[in-house]
Amino acid sequence: MTRQRTRLRTAAGRALLGLAAPMMVVAGVLAMVLAAPASATPESDADAAISAAWDDAGGDTGPLGGKDGDVYAVGAGFGQNFAGGKIFFTPQTGAHIMAGAILDKYQSLGGPADSDLGFPTIDEGPGRAPGSRNTTFSAADNPVIFWTPDNGARVVRGAINAAWDKLGGSAAVLGVPTGDEISRGEVISQQFTGGEVSWNRKTKAFTTTPPELADQLAGLEVPSDATSEIAAARRAAGGALGPLGAPDGGQYAIGSDGVGQNYAGGKIFYSPATGADVVTGQVLAKYESVGGPTGDLGFPTASESDGGLAPASRFVPFAAADKPVIFWTPDFGAVIVRGAMNAAWDKLGGATGDLGAPKSDQTQNGDVITQQFNGGSISWDQSTHKFTTEPANLQSQLAGLEVPGADAPKAPAAEPSSTAGKKWYAWSWWWLLGLIPLLALVGLIITAVLRNRRSRDDHFGEHYDGEHHEGDGYDGDRYGEDEYAAGYRGPHDSGFDGRAESHEPDEYESGPAAFGQEPGGYSPQSPWALAGLGAEEHDEAGEPAQPDAHESLEFDSDADSVDTAPTRIQSDVPEDDDDLSDRDEVDHDDEPEPETAAVPLVAGLPPIPRSTYEPDFPSGRHAAIHIEEPDPANTSMRLAGSDPYRAPEGYLIKAHTGTGEYWTPGMPGYDQTPAEIWFVNEEFAVTNGFVRAN
Known part of the structure; x- marks a missing residue:
């Protein structure tokens, strides 16, 4: 009996020893899991980065002062408010401090959510000019907000910023910006204390005041991309307060290399050959009724502009070989003028000449193309290359006129309608x-x-x-x-x-x-x-x-x-x-x-x-x-x-x-x-x- 008990005790002890090893392993794993910190999230990463930047700036006793609420999502990143400014963060740009007049300027343009500047890439700090401060941003055209006591906070970006840097920046001949950029059609200009720089978006050429500065800018590479070009076209049209209004969705591809962006009041079309151009209202409706940028008119080559007639008219040119335009008036709507008709109309003074505004799209009868205008008509015989006009005395002015894209397709007489103009x-x-x-x-x-x-x-x-x-x-x-x-x-x-x-x-x-x-x-x-x-x-x-x-x-x-x-x-x-x-x-x-x-x-x-x-x-x-x-x-x-x-x-x-x-x-x-x-x-x-x- 005693011997049997001894054997049982020995077997039980061996079993317990066999179970002890795996149990210890499991216990160790559980301890490690319980001791591990919670997995990181974008919010936690943003909070940690913003807190570190705040601590580096002195925390509660620094220029930012105490926290004013928690971290919040804004645009493509995060932000946090403080008594004396704000810190904005994205994983790509890091956490950066903004305050004072530069922060006010940034927020007046829409801040990180609604402006086209992007997020700050450096903390606000002193510029090269005495007493100046600046912050750079993440948008592709390298914008900067530059502040001086005399001229306030001004945005310099894109081609103007590249030229400013090339000429030595704020400490060189141009000095500091005295105003924001101004758009005059296809030309963007900006004033500085030492002169002016202008950039033509279509010809890609600089002009300057004083003129000799332009020689130093010859051959300067100006980065160009669809997003920057579309943003520039929208700013030239008045931005969020202009006719385009707020964006409606994101950018979308058109053809092999084109891009489109819709807005509440119109659209911007971009291609590397034509740049970015604005089209709105009935001109846009007419354009899309004949195929838009994928139709035979091609992409617009300039943004919609005043047609020169009172009380109102609008005008957009397009890239097709026969140089078509769409001309809108309140009386006759949006009308396509192209090829021989456009060449003759332009020769006779366009909308402000003898013929006035176009009344309807061109029609074709055999070899003869005809178009009616407010003050008469033009006819072009494709077989004889001869013009006739009404009134007849205008015909002599068209002798020998060269017709662009004579073999290009002619615009159909498309009717503008809410059913896409079929x-x-x-x-x-x-x-x-x-x-x-x-x-x-x-x-x-x-x-x-x-x-x-x-x-x-x-x-x-x-x-x-x-x-x-x-x-x-x-x-x-x-x-x-x-x-x-x-x-x-x-x-x-x-x-x-x-x-x-x-x-x-x-x-x-x-x-x-x-x-x-x-x-x-x-x-x-x-x-x-x-x-x-x-x-x-x-x-x-x-x-x-x-x-x-x-x-x-x-x-x-x-x-x-x-x-x-x-x-x-x-x-x-x-x-x-x-x-x-x-x-x-x-x-x-x-x-x-x-x-x-x-x-x-x-x-x-x-x-x-x-x-x-x-x-x-x-x-x-x-x-x-x-x-x-x-x-x-x-x-x-x-x-x-x-x-x-x-x-x-x-x-x-x-x-x-x-x-x-x-x-x-x-x-x-x-x-x-x-x-x-x-x-x-x-x-x-x-x-x-x-x-x-x-």
Whole structure:
């Protein structure tokens, strides 16, 4: 028994000794883990670095004084406030102290979060000039804020800073800066106590005062990068307080080497060949409607600037070989002028010359390119290389003019629109969807016309025997050219002759031919046929019956009679030769001649006073248009009737499906363009796929 116990004790002791070694290892590891400090974080690194810089500056008893709150994130780094200044930190720049007027200047420009200076790279310290102080920053163009008691804190950066250093800095001939940089177009200038340095962003050339200093700057390398160039272009445009406003997202690539930056009020486009340039507003919308920097205009070569016309105009040139520009005015919007048109326009004085501002994009007919301007037009024959002008006396000034990029692609006549300026023939699904209600309306009208025809054929068939047209009092001359011209001219121009404003061949016929009517005879396309008045009505005695002057004819397809209703005839019946070709003509010999101050209606109805269809609209393409709201019971659109120039009541927006464009009263071309559809307002025109005409 004793021996057995001894053996058990020996085995237990050996087991305990076997477990002791690993247990000791585990205990040691646990002790090391518990004793290890917590892993570092960006905030802890920033706190440690800022605290070390504060301690080195004397802590509570140093110039910064006590802490004013904890470390906080700002921009791409961190900061901490103190009673006498601030310390800013990033892992790349370290922790650096700023105070006084230099700190105030830095924060007035947006500080580390919103300025384009970056973070400080040195502690604020004395400069070379007596009594001066300075701090350098991390932005790629090496900016510095330099302070003197006499001139305050000034920013010197980029090419100006490189030239200042090359000429010896603040202790040499130029002295210290007396003001911040000033932008004059593409030239940036800065004043110093000993002179001035200017830098042209496009030509990359220095000029100086005194002039001899420029010789010392010949061949000076000025670093250039997209970020610095974009920042400089934004500063030249007024910075955060200018038209661009705040950044909208980060930079993005364009093509192989371009860069773009969006802002609340516009965009900046950069390429190594063109630099960085600002484009805003309707000029930007036009530019992007034809492809922007990846389209055939190329990158802008200068920032948007004043076009030189009062009260307002804007101008941007582009890099394509034919030297295109976009010129904007309040009256005509943004228009592209390029190639031969731009060369001739510039030769004749541009917007301030005889031709004035461009009215619309160039058009091409065969080899001839034409563009309309406020004071005339220019045409260029590509085959003969000859110019013609209107007025003609300008043509002699263009003899021998060299045309840049004569073989370059010509700008399409793109319409500015909120739908990215697509061509009318590039139909989108929205355009197709917009046609659905229009097609339904056309189908209903055609169905009604066919039913009316069958009803009237049953009731009046005895009068259409081929002999009734003779001896009915119609002399064939009632609507000759003289009488027709007096009563069927454009509703806004009693002298309209059917020709468009441009110098193209005649697009519209005047007189009876405008409606498909042969002079001296009846045609199924005449205004009367389109209005549904091609046949006489007879009473029970067989005598012709005349409708009341204020009543319209309504045909009941289910009855053998014709009713009248006290409503005006809506002349929006589509043309249908088969339905109308075999009707009798109405004798209108006894109608009074319409006055020039009114537009004639159908037979027997009084003319509408001009004031009801020609309101006093504001002039100018972009002027506000106030249109009286129509009866909500009416539809949003109406097909044009027999007179495509007369607006139905409440439908003042005219549209043309052949071009996909619409016109508002007061716009150029409104009076001369026949409508195919009338809309209540512009919103419905846009919804149905039409774009505003140039």
